[in-house]
Amino acid sequence: MPYPSLPIPASSQDPIYWRTPTNAACALALTRLISQANRPVLILARSSFEVARLNDELCAFGVSPTVFPDWEILPYDRFSPHQDIVSERLSQLWRLPRQQNGVLLVAAPTLVQRLPPASFIAERVLLLKTGDRLDIDRFRQQLEAAGYRAVSQVYEHGEFAVRGAIIDLYPMGSTMPLRIDLFDDEIESLRTFDPETQLSVDKIDRIELLPAREIPTDESGITTFRRNYRSRFDGDPSQSVVYRQMSQGLPPAGIEAYLPLFFDQTNTLFDYLPANTLIIRMPEIEQAVD
Numbered sequence: 001m002p003y004p005s006l007p008i009p010a011s012s013q014d015p016i017y018w019r020t021p022t023n024a025a026c027a028l029a030l031t032r033l034i035s036q037a038n039r040p041v042l043i044l045a046r047s048s049f050e051v052a053r054l055n056d057e058l059c060a061f062g063v064s065p066t067v068f069p070d071w072e073i074l075p076y077d078r079f080s081p082h083q084d085i086v087s088e089r090l091s092q093l094w095r096l097p098r099q100q101n102g103v104l105l106v107a108a109p110t111l112v113q114r115l116p117p118a119s120f121i122a123e124r125v126l127l128l129k130t131g132d133r134l135d136i137d138r139f140r141q142q143l144e145a146a147g148y149r150a151v152s153q154v155y156e157h158g159e160f161a162v163r164g165a166i167i168d169l170y171p172m173g174s175t176m177p178l179r180i181d182l183f184d185d186e187i188e189s190l191r192t193f194d195p196e197t198q199l200s201v202d203k204i205d206r207i208e209l210l211p212a213r214e215i216p217t218d219e220s221g222i223t224t225f226r227r228n229y230r231s232r233f234d235g236d237p238s239q240s241v242v243y244r245q246m247s248q249g250l251p252p253a254g255i256e257a258y259l260p261l262f263f264d265q266t267n268t269l270f271d272y273l274p275a276n277t278l279i280i281r282m283p284e285i286e287q288a289v290d
Contacts, residue, residue, distance in 0.1 A: 027057035065103040087157040091173030126209040147212035158212035
């Protein structure tokens with residue numbers, strides 16, 4: 001069955017406006033458009049509900065979109081997003097600038113959230129390869145500076161455990177935790193393992209370790225947070241629990257709401273997209289972000 005065809009703007013052209021097809025015809029038209037685009041596609045929907053609907057309908061037509069997840073917390077709520085959500089967001093932000101095709105779905109309220117500068121992730125990625133030299137104490141410090149938490153046994157993204165010459169950690173963006181076996185100070189093997197059984201699954205040669213948070217929790221990040229907090233909020237900052245805990249290097253629950261204070265300049269999702277990305281804006285976007 002032929003797909004309905006929609007005009008595609010060139011990268012340098014002004015926007016093209018379509019009369020939006022209804023129901024499944026919309027997903028069918030988008031499928032045709034995506035097949036013609038030959039470049040990354042970003043689809044902006046008005047809500048998480050519409051993102052889920054479009055995702056289901058596009059999948060039914062053979063398209064496999066990626067959904068950029070929302071934090072799923074209220075502004076300035078005293079809860080942090082689940083580590084699995086942070087993991088997926090960081091993984092996508094790391095891949096997006098180099099993406100040559102594919103479809104990304106994002107809800108308008110998620111789109112307006114400020115993000116760390118793209119350089120934040122790039123500068124904090126740690127590359128590990130079999131045969132590399134690894135100083136355990138220095139590596140532990142690097143993990144903690146990147147936001148990883150030391151635990152006795154690894155179960156969730158962003159955790160690590162050191163047991164002699166074995167280091168277990170759950171890298172952000174990874175579907176399984178990683179076990180690093182050392183021989184003296186050399187990485188002898190890198191293996192994924194099942195967190196429930198603790199048994200090895202696959203052997204890998206290398207891995208890129210992403211930071212565990214969207215904010216810097218090292219000394220430089222804390223200094224920037226303190227300076228920006230004092231400049232933007234009146235009163236004695238020492239009376240703020242958030243300020244006191246962050247000053248001690250102990251990020252409180254919900255600290256993600258203060259993300260702009262950790263940077264002198266923030267980005268949006270648009271700053272992570274390749275320059276030739278085709279952006280499709282569904283109806284009622286403006287109302288969704290008002």
